[in-house]
Amino acid sequence: MEPYRITPALPAEQMKTYAVVTPRATHWRPATCSEAGCPNHLNGWKSVIDETTDLGRAQAAYIRERSGRRYTEWRDQPWLGGTVFTFEAGQECFAQHEVPLERDPLFLVRDGDWRGNPRGTPARVHQRPADWVEDFATHQQRLKDRLERG
Numbered sequence: 292m293e294p295y296r297i298t299p300a301l302p303a304e305q306m307k308t309y310a311v312v313t314p315r316a317t318h319w320r321p322a323t324c325s326e327a328g329c330p331n332h333l334n335g336w337k338s339v340i341d342e343t344t345d346l347g348r349a350q351a352a353y354i355r356e357r358s359g360r361r362y363t364e365w366r367d368q369p370w371l372g373g374t375v376f377t378f379e380a381g382q383e384c385f386a387q388h389e390v391p392l393e394r395d396p397l398f399l400v401r402d403g404d405w406r407g408n409p410r411g412t413p414a415r416v417h418q419r420p421a422d423w424v425e426d427f428a429t430h431q432q433r434l435k436d437r438l439e440r441g
Contacts (some may be wrong), residue, residue, distance in 0.1 A: 293405070293436040295388075296405065299404065299406075300324075302409075303403045303404050303406040303407055303408070303409050304402070304409040304410055306400075306402070306403055306405070307399070307400065307401070307402060307403075307404075307430060308399075308401045308403060308404050308405075309399070309400055309427050309430075310311055310398075310399045310400075310401065311396045311397070311398055311399075312397050312399060313391060313394070313396045313397070313398060314391075314397070315389070317392075317394070318391055318392050318394050318396070319389045319390065319391055319392060320341065320389065320390060320392055321387065321388070321389060322388045322389055322390040323388065324383050324384055324386075324387070324388060326390055327388035327389070327390055329384055329388060331378070331384035331386070332380065332381065332382065332383065332384060333380060334378065334380050335378050335380040335381075336377075336384060337375055337378070338350075338354070338375075338376045338377050338378070338385075339367065339373055339374070339376075340354070340373070340374045340375075340376065341371075341372055341373055341374050342372045342374055343371070343372030344363050344372075346422050347372070351374055351376075354376055360378055360382050360383070361378065361379045361382060362376045362377060362378045362379070363376075363377045364376050364411040365377075365399065366379070371407075395420075398416065398417040398420055398422070398423035399414045399415065399416055399417075399421075399423075400414065400417070400423070400426060400427075401414040401415075401438065404412070416439065
């Protein structure tokens with residue numbers, strides 16, 4: 292049970308999920324900092340590296356020897372091993388950014404819910420948003436009618 296979810300009264304095989312999704316694999320692409328509106332690119336940034344650890348030493352070596360970025364560095368409390376790298380604005384940061392492609396989202400109807408799809412049935416992908424809305428409304432009406440019948 293996920294802590295932020297209410298335990299449903301019905302088992303997952305009696306549930307249906309309606310979703311509008313933009314999967315990363317088909318609806319997003321890698322982007323530069325500039326394309327993504329990255330605040331580090333716009334304003335510059337600081338990275339504080341602890342060079343007393345193996346990871347910190349590797350990060351500092353990468354910045355100094357292979358990153359190709361413009362920076363200044365200074366030791367913050369050198370006896371603790373902290374090095375502050377200050378990077379100028381206008382260059383790529385270290386994050387991997389993505390931006391959405393101009394594709395319509397997918398309008399899905401799946402059996403099951405967040406607990407899974409016990410029957411393993413494939414999702415239905417509606418071709419038009421209006422069809423998805425109609426399917427959803429029809430399903431809600433069926434639920435309402437069944438609830439009223441008892």
